[in-house]
Amino acid sequence: xxxxxxxxxxxxxxxxxxxxxxxxxxxxxxxxxxxxxxxxxxxxxxxxxxxxxxxxxxxxxxxxxxxxxxxxxxxxxxxxxxxxxxxxxxxxxxxxxxxxxxxxxxxxxxxxxxxxxxxxxxxxxxxxxxxxxxxxxxxxxxxxxxxxxxxxxxxxxxxxxxxxxxxxxxxxxxxxxxxxxxxxxxxxxxxxxxxxxxxxxxxxxxxxxxxxxxxxxxxxxxxxxxxxxxxxxxxxxxx
Amino acid sequence: xxxxxxxxxxxxxxxxxxxxxxxxxxxxxxxxxxxxxxxxxxxxxxxxxxxxxxxxxxxxxxxxxxxxxxxxxxxxxxxxxxxxxxxxxxxxxxxxxxxxxxxxxxxxxxxxxxxxxxxxxxxxxxxxxxxxxxxxxxxxxxxxxxxxxxxxxxxxxxxxxxxxxxxxxxxxxxxxxxxxxxxxxxxxxxxxxxxxxxxxxxxxxxxxxxxxxxxxxxxxxxxxxxxxxxxxxxxxxxxxxxxxxxxxxxxxxxxxxxxxxxxxxxxxxxxxxxxxxxxxxxxxxxxxxxxxxxxxxxxxxxxxxxxxxxxxxxxxxxxxxxxxxxxxxxxxxxxxxxxxxxxxxxxxxxxxxxxxxxxxxxxxxxxxxxxxxxxxxxxxxxxxxxxxxxxxxxxxxxxxxxxxxxxxxxxxxxxxxxxxxxxxxxxxxxxxxxxxxxxxxxxxxxxxxxxxxxxxxxxxxxxxxxxxxxxxxxxxxxxxxxxxxxxxxxxxxxxxxxxxxxxxxxxxxxxxxxxxxxxxxxxxxxxxxxxxxxxxxxxxxxxxxxxxxxxxxxxxxxxxxxxxxxxxxxxxxxxxxxxxxxxxxxxxxxxxxxxxxxxxxxxxxxxxxxxxxxxxxx
Ligand SMILES: Cc1cc2nc3c(=O)[nH]c(=O)nc-3n(C[C@H](O)[C@H](O)[C@H](O)COP(=O)(O)O)c2cc1C
Ligand code: SF4
Ligand code: SF4
Ligand code: SF4
Ligand code: FES
Ligand code: FES
Numbered sequence: 073x074x075x076x077x078x079x080x081x082x083x084x085x086x087x088x089x090x091x092x093x094x095x096x097x098x099x100x101x102x103x104x105x106x107x108x109x110x111x112x113x114x115x116x117x118x119x120x121x122x123x124x125x126x127x128x129x130x131x132x133x134x135x136x137x138x139x140x141x142x143x144x145x146x147x148x149x150x151x152x153x154x155x156x157x158x159x160x161x162x163x164x165x166x167x168x169x170x171x172x173x174x175x176x177x178x179x180x181x182x183x184x185x186x187x188x189x190x191x192x193x194x195x196x197x198x199x200x201x202x203x204x205x206x207x208x209x210x211x212x213x214x215x216x217x218x219x220x221x222x223x224x225x226x227x228x229x230x231x232x233x234x235x236x237x238x239x240x241x242x243x244x245x246x247x248x249x250x251x252x253x254x255x256x257x258x259x260x261x262x263x264x265x266x267x268x269x270x271x272x273x274x275x276x277x278x279x280x281x282x283x284x285x286x287x288x289x290x291x292x293x294x295x296x297x298x299x300x301x302x303x304x305x306x307x308x309x310x311x
Numbered sequence: 312x313x314x315x316x317x318x319x320x321x322x323x324x325x326x327x328x329x330x331x332x333x334x335x336x337x338x339x340x341x342x343x344x345x346x347x348x349x350x351x352x353x354x355x356x357x358x359x360x361x362x363x364x365x366x367x368x369x370x371x372x373x374x375x376x377x378x379x380x381x382x383x384x385x386x387x388x389x390x391x392x393x394x395x396x397x398x399x400x401x402x403x404x405x406x407x408x409x410x411x412x413x414x415x416x417x418x419x420x421x422x423x424x425x426x427x428x429x430x431x432x433x434x435x436x437x438x439x440x441x442x443x444x445x446x447x448x449x450x451x452x453x454x455x456x457x458x459x460x461x462x463x464x465x466x467x468x469x470x471x472x473x474x475x476x477x478x479x480x481x482x483x484x485x486x487x488x489x490x491x492x493x494x495x496x497x498x499x500x501x502x503x504x505x506x507x508x509x510x511x512x513x514x515x516x517x518x519x520x521x522x523x524x525x526x527x528x529x530x531x532x533x534x535x536x537x538x539x540x541x542x543x544x545x546x547x548x549x550x551x552x553x554x555x556x557x558x559x560x561x562x563x564x565x566x567x568x569x570x571x572x573x574x575x576x577x578x579x580x581x582x583x584x585x586x587x588x589x590x591x592x593x594x595x596x597x598x599x600x601x602x603x604x605x606x607x608x609x610x611x612x613x614x615x616x617x618x619x620x621x622x623x624x625x626x627x628x629x630x631x632x633x634x635x636x637x638x639x640x641x642x643x644x645x646x647x648x649x650x651x652x653x654x655x656x657x658x659x660x661x662x663x664x665x666x667x668x669x670x671x672x673x674x675x676x677x678x679x680x681x682x683x684x685x686x687x688x689x690x691x692x693x694x695x696x697x698x699x700x701x702x703x704x705x706x707x708x709x710x711x712x713x714x715x716x717x718x719x720x721x722x723x724x725x726x727x728x729x730x731x732x733x734x735x736x737x738x739x740x741x742x743x744x745x746x747x748x749x750x751x752x753x754x755x756x757x758x759x760x761x762x763x764x765x766x767x768x769x770x771x772x773x774x775x776x777x778x779x780x781x782x783x784x785x786x787x788x789x790x791x792x793x794x795x796x797x798x799x800x801x802x803x804x805x806x807x808x809x810x811x812x813x814x815x816x817x818x819x820x821x822x823x824x825x826x827x828x829x830x831x832x833x834x835x836x837x838x839x840x841x842x843x844x845x846x847x848x849x850x851x852x853x854x855x856x857x858x859x860x861x862x863x864x865x866x867x868x869x870x871x872x873x874x875x876x877x878x879x880x881x882x883x884x885x886x887x888x889x890x891x892x893x894x895x896x897x898x899x900x901x902x903x904x905x906x907x908x909x910x911x912x913x914x915x916x917x918x919x920x921x922x923x924x925x926x927x928x929x
Binding site for chain 2: 117119120121122123125132134137138139155156159160163164166167197198199201222223238240241242243244245246247248249252253254255256
C-alpha cells in the first residue's frame with residue numbers, strides 16, 4: 073500500500089504491517105491466529121489476559137498491545153508459548169466457577185474453546201478458588217453471573233466506548249478485582265438488551281445472559297462446533 | 312462535634328454539600344480524584360455509596376468509576392472506619408520483633424480485634440504492609456501519625472491515652488506545638504543514619520548543583536549526568552542520563568518531572584531519611600532535571616504512609632518559592648519557571664511502578680500503563696514525564712555541584728557513586744548506610760553488626776534471599792542489585808515463614824489487571840502453605856518453579872515479573888528447606904519421616920549444605 077509499510081515475521085512467515093499496527097492486528101490481516109481472550113474487534117486493547125503472549129525479538133510481550141516493528145522476529149505457535157497460554161487459561165478456570173455441561177455458553181464460549189485449542193486436559197494442577205458471587209437477575213431482559221467472569225473487560229469497554237453508557241466497571245484490587253455495575257444492581261442502570269455490551273459475543277464466556285434466549289442453539293450448530301477458535305482468521309490464509 | 316461523622320442518614324444535605332465543597336476545592340477535576348477521596352475519607356471516615364454518587368456528579372464520572380478508585384487503595388474504605396484508625400505494620404520484620412504481643416495489647420485496651428471497628432465508631436484496628444519504619448519495628452500509624460519501637464506496654468498506654476481523648480500527635484510527639492514541621496518529623500521518627508558517605512548524607516552546600524546547572528545548556532546538564540554513570544536508585548538501575556535525554560528529545564507542549572517517593576518495597580526506608588534530611592537537595596535535583604528536559608511542572612508522589620512528612624515537605628517547597636529557588640524566574644532567570652505539587656498516595660505498593668504512579672496522579676486506580684509508550688514519551692496526561700527516585704534526584708544535584716568525574720570515581724565499573732542501604736532485621740545497628748557500590752554483603756554485615764546472619768534478603772521481597780555461602784557477593788548492579796533494602800535474618804528464623812509472608816504481600820498488592828499476577832500469586836502462596844503444613848510432595852517443587860516461570864514470563868509489569876523471587880531464590884539458595892519438608896509417600900501419609908535421609912537426597916542434588924536448615928535439625 074503506502075510507502076511506510078514494512079514487514080516482519082511470525083513463525084518464519086513474512087507479515088506486512090503499517091506503522092501503529094499491533095503484532096496481533098497485522099497477524100489477523102495475514103491470516104495468522106494469535107490466541108486471545110480480552111482483545112475483541114472494535115474495542116480498545118486491554119492487555120490483561122496475557123493469553124496472546126508471544127516472543128518478539130526474544131522478549132515476551134502481549135501481541136494485542138505490542139506495536140509491530142520492521143524486521144521483528146515473532147514466535148507464536150511454539151510448545152513453550154502454548155504451555156504458558158494453557159497455564160493462563162487454567163488460571164482463569166480455577167479463579168471462577170465453571171461447570172461447562174450445565175452452562176448455556178457451552179459451545180459458544182471462548183474460554184472453553186481456547187482450552188480445547190490448547191489441548192487443556194483435566195484441570196487439576198491448580199487449586200480451585202471457588203468464589204461465591206451473587207447472581208444479578210434484577211434486570212427484566214439480562215442476567216449477570218460473574219462467577220464465570222474472566223476479567224476480560226470487554227463488556228466495560230463496549231458499554232463505555234460503543235454504547236456511551238458506562239454500565240460496567242472494575243472495582244477492587246488484586247484477586248478481589250471484579251466487574252461491577254454502575255448502580256446498586258443491573259436493573260437500576262440504563263443497560264438495555266440492545267447494547268453492544270450485552271450483545272452475544274461481547275462477553276466471551278457465560279456471564280452476561282440474555283434472558284429467555286438460553287440454550288437457543290442446538291448442539292452441533294454452536295459457534296465452536298463448527299471449528300476451533302481462531303479458524304475464521306486462519307481460513308483467510310488458506311483461501 | 313458529637314455527631315457520628317460516619318452517619319449520613321440525617322435528612323439535611325449537609326454531607327452532600329460538604330463533599331461538593333471538597334470536589335470544588337480541587338476544581339471538580341477528575342484527575343484529582345485521589346485527593347478528593349482522601350479528603351472524603353478523612354472527613355467522614357469512609358466513602359459511602361452516597362459520597363460516590365456526589366463525587367461522580369461533581370467530577371463528571373460514573374459512580375462505578377469513582378468506586379473503582381475508592382476500592383483500589385487500602386487507605387480508602389467503603390465501610391465506616393473509626394475516627395482513629397490504627398494500622399500496625401505486619402511485615403515479617405515486625406512479626407519477628409514482637410508484633411503479636413503488641414497487637415494483643417491494642418486489642419485488649421481498645422476492646423476490638425484486629426480488623427474490627429468499635430461499635431461507637433471511635434477506633435479501627437488494621438494491619439498494613441511495611442510502613443518504612445523497619446529500623447524501629449514494630450511500628451504503626453495512628454491516622455497520619457507514626458509511632459515506633461512498640462512494646463505491649465507502650466501499646467497499652469497509647470490505647471488508653473487515645474481513649475482518654477488525647478490526640479495522636481500529642482502522644483507521639485509530646486510538646487509538638489512548639490516545633491517546626493521538620494522538628495516534629497524528626498521527633499516522631501528516628502533517622503538512624505549510621506554511616507554518612509560523601510555524596511548524600513555528609514555536608515551538602517545549598518543549591519551548589521543548581522547554580523552550576525544554570526551555567527550550562529540543558530544538553531550539557533544531561534551530558535554531565537550521563538558521564539557520571541548515575542543509575543536509577545528506585546530498583547531498576549536505568550541510566551539516568553539516558554532517561555533525561557529521552558524526555559528532553561520528545562517534542563511536546565508540556566513536560567513533567569515526577570519524584571517517586573512511594574518507597575513501598577518492604578525493608579526500604581532510605582527515602583524516608585532523605586525526605587526528612589535532604590528534601591531541599593531532592594527538590595534542587597528536580598529543578599535541575601526540569602531545566603535539563605524543559606519541564607515547568609513537577610510533582611512529588613509521597614506514599615500515604617509518609618503523610619507525617621507532608622507539612623515538612625510543603626514548608627520546604629514554600630521556603631524555596633520564597634527564596635526564588637522554585638516558581639517563577641528561578642534564581643532570577645527569565646523564562647526559567649518550575650513548580651512542584653505534592654501528591655499523597657493512599658496505600659498501594661504498585662503505585663511505585665512509574666506507570667501506576669502516573670495513573671494514580673491522573674485520578675485513576677493505580678494500575679500500570681501499557682508499555683510502550685513509555686512515560687518519557689507519553690506519561691502524565693499524555694505528556695512526556697520523567698520519573699526518578701528520591702535518591703536519584705539527590706545524587707543528580709550533587710553531581711552537578713561536584714562534577715561527573717568525582718561521582719564516577721566512586722563505586723565499581725558499572726555501578727558508580729554511592730548508594731543508601733536500608734538495613735533492618737537481626738543486626739545490632741539497623742538504619743541507613745551510605746556506601747560506595749561494590750562492597751560485599753559480608754563487609755556490610757560486619758558494619759551493621761549482623762555477622763551472625765544466616766540469610767539476607769537483598770532488595771526486599773522482589774529481590775534475592777542470599778545464603779551464607781554467597782555473602783561474598785557484591786552489592787552492585789552487576790551482582791546483587793538492590794533498591795537499598797537489606798533485611799538480615801538470623802539462624803533462628805524460619806525461611807518458609809518469611810517466604811509465606813512475602814507471597815501474601817504480593818497477593819495483597821497485585822493490582823489484578825493481568826491473569827498471571829492476579830491468580831498465579833494466589834496459587835504460589837497456597838503452595839507455600841502446603842509446604843509449611845508438611846503436605847507437599849516432591850513434584851510440588853517442580854510445580855513452584857514451573858508456575859513461577861509462567862508468572863514471570865507473562866506478567867504485565869515489574870510486580871508480577873519479580874513476585875516469584877522469594878520462592879525462586881530460596882529454592883536456589885536454601886533447597887534443603889523445601890526438600891526436607893516434602894514427603895515422598897504416594898499415599899500422602901507420613902508414616903515415618905527421617906529428616907536426615909530427606910536432607911541427604913537434597914544435599915546430593917544441591918551439592919552443598921544449607922546452614923539454616925542443618926543447624927536446626929542436626
Ligand atoms: C511494583 C513496583 C514498585 C516500585 N516501587 C518503587 C518505589 O517505591 N520507588 C521508586 O523510586 N521506584 C519504584 N519502582 C521503580 C519505578 O517503576 C521506576 O523505575 C523508578 O521510579 C524510576 O526511577 P529511577 O530511575 O530513579 O530509579 C517500582 C517498580 C515496581 C515494578
Ligand atoms: S463460561 Fe465457558 S468455560 Fe465457563 S462454564 Fe460456561 S462454557 Fe464452561
Ligand atoms: S462479564 Fe464477561 S465481558 Fe465482562 S469482564 Fe467478565 S467475562 Fe468479560
Ligand atoms: S503484573 Fe500484577 S501488578 Fe502488574 S499489571 Fe499485572 S496484576 Fe497488576
Ligand atoms: S488478548 Fe492480549 S492480553 Fe488479552
Ligand atoms: S515498617 Fe514494618 S517492616 Fe518496614
